[in-house]
Each structure stands twice: as C-alpha cells, then as structure tokens.
Amino acid sequence: MRLLLFVLGLSFLLLFSACSNVDLIATDSKTIQEHLSNYKGEKAVLLNVWATSCAPCVEEFPMIVSLGNEIKGLEVVFVSADFDDQLGKVKSYLNEQKVTGVSFIKNENDQSFISGIHPEWSGSLPFTIFYGKISGKMLIFWEGKESESKFREAIQRAINE
C-alpha cells in the first residue's frame, strides 16, 4: 500500500512538473532590466507588473498572454509583485494561464523595486511598460487596466521603433 502511494505520489509530481513550463525567478528590478536589454534589436517588449490578488491585473492578464502568443515580434515579460509567501499561488496562476519561459517575482523592498522599474510609477497595480524593438528604449507606460485596442496600438509602436 505504501509503495503504491509512493508511486502514485511520484507520478503526480512528475506530471505536475511536466505541466509547469514556466521558470519563476525571484529577483530585483536591476536583474529584470538586464534581462529586458537582451531583446534590443530582436523584439519589442511588454513588461507587465501584476499580482494574483489584484483584480484588475487578473482581468487583463489572459488578454496580455494571448497578445504575446499572437504577435511574433513581441516578448511579454510578467513581473509578479505578490508577497514572497505567495510563490505557490503565483506559479499555479502562471501555469493555469499557460505562461511559458521566464517569469519574475520581486524579492526587493517596494521603494527600490518601484523606482528601479520606472521612476514615475506610483506603485499602483497593474503597471505596464513597452520597450522599442529597435531602440530598446522605454516608449510608453501606464498604471491600471487598459483595453486591448490600447495595448495593440502601443505594441505596434514598440515594434516599429
């Protein structure tokens, strides 16, 4: 019986890890900025800071995931601002939303995290920034939830610049 339970447990773990295609990295704003600089000349970047407990964040989240899947010249980078005791919840949500690749969760104090992401950000969630494909520069940013059409317009500009 014990062996059966062990085998069942192991199979569940293997199945779970096989389903998890996201690499969730706990880090600071400096490392995130360094990661973003890799896309200069390759892709436009949409950076979205969100949290599982933030209602407007999870309302727009599936739309952002789908834009990332649809638009080839775009890299979507999610940064979770959840508390560090919410790691499991964040990972489950990312898996549920079928987010793949690298994703981040902040492990820095609020003040330096906010300033490190964008000096003009007040700290209100969600927060979105677009970086140009050619220039790699920050082109557009906004606080709060936005419409798909506004996202598409900003993405187009980021791809062209």
Added chain:
Amino acid sequence: MKIILSIMTGITFLIGGELEIGSAMPLMDHQLADISGKNITLANAKGDAGTLVIFSCNTCPWVIRWEDRYVTLANTYAPKGIGMIAVNSNAARFGSEDSLEEMVEHAKNNGYNFPYAQDPGSKLATAFGATKTPHIYLFNADDKLVYLGAIDDNAKNAKKVEVPFLANAIDALLAGKPINPQATKALGCSIKFN
C-alpha cells in the same frame, strides 16, 4: 489673482497630478459618508497639530497587511493632536465589497479607532492625485502637505520594519523638525474610480 489660482488648481485636478509637498489640503468641505452613519469632512477630521489622510479600502491585500499599523498610529498620535481619517474612494465598488455596511464590518473587525468614510465620486482621490490603497498624506497644523507615500518599508510584518517613514514624519512634524524623506513609494491596489 485668486481666480488665476483657482483655475490653476482646477487644471491640476483635471490632469490628475499628485498633490505636491507644501500644497493646501484640497476639498476640505467635501461631504464623506462615515461609518458612524453621519457625514464627515476633512475639516471635521483635522487635528490641532496635523492631519493624516489614508486612502484605503476593505479588500486590498496591501491594506490588509498594513492596517494593524493604522490602529497603532491612531493610538500613538491622536492624543498628540494628529487628526486621522481613512477614506474609501473605490466608488466603482460602493455597491459591493466597499459598501458602507461592509466598511462598518471591516472597521469593527480590525479595531478601527478613527473615522472611515466613503468618498462619493472619488472626488477626494482625484483632488489628491491618489492612485492606490493604502496611500498616505500628512498635513501640518496649517493644512499644508508635509509627507506623502507609504506607512513604512514592510507591509507584511510590522515587527520587521526597518524605516517607519510615516511615524518618523509625524514625530518630526510634532517636534518642529524637517521631515526626511517627504515622499516615499510602496505597492498598492489601484483605486477603483467610477
């Protein structure tokens, strides 16, 4: 001159910029619906030594982690002449989780010992340029803004706070000393405007 000033103030409200240090407390007579069942204004809530305005709500996880400190701040500073009020500007949710009934319950469950009032039309939040909860504004005895931003640097754990920004600011205000820093930032839930 007064007309020019009011036009300029109006423009600031329209473009939604955040109140700057030194600004006068706006909309002091805007009627807010308090959990006591009576209306209250910032003019009613103000203290002799200064006034603390906290934009807050019932459900935001950052509020929930930080609000134990609301009560401590009120206990410490109300006897020293600091008036305090928590303002709920989530007008889009006054019909649901931020209803007055829910606010009464929330205040009771968390031992609020200060007014907690709804801001009809989110007018105060707009005038202050407040974007999130919690979002803190401290005014001096002359109703001029002297500190804005965060309560401290650790929402999650009051015992692990390294810099209690707001308490330091109030202490400096009461001692007649310069406040440093005058502005800080913290994460929070966006205010749900109508």
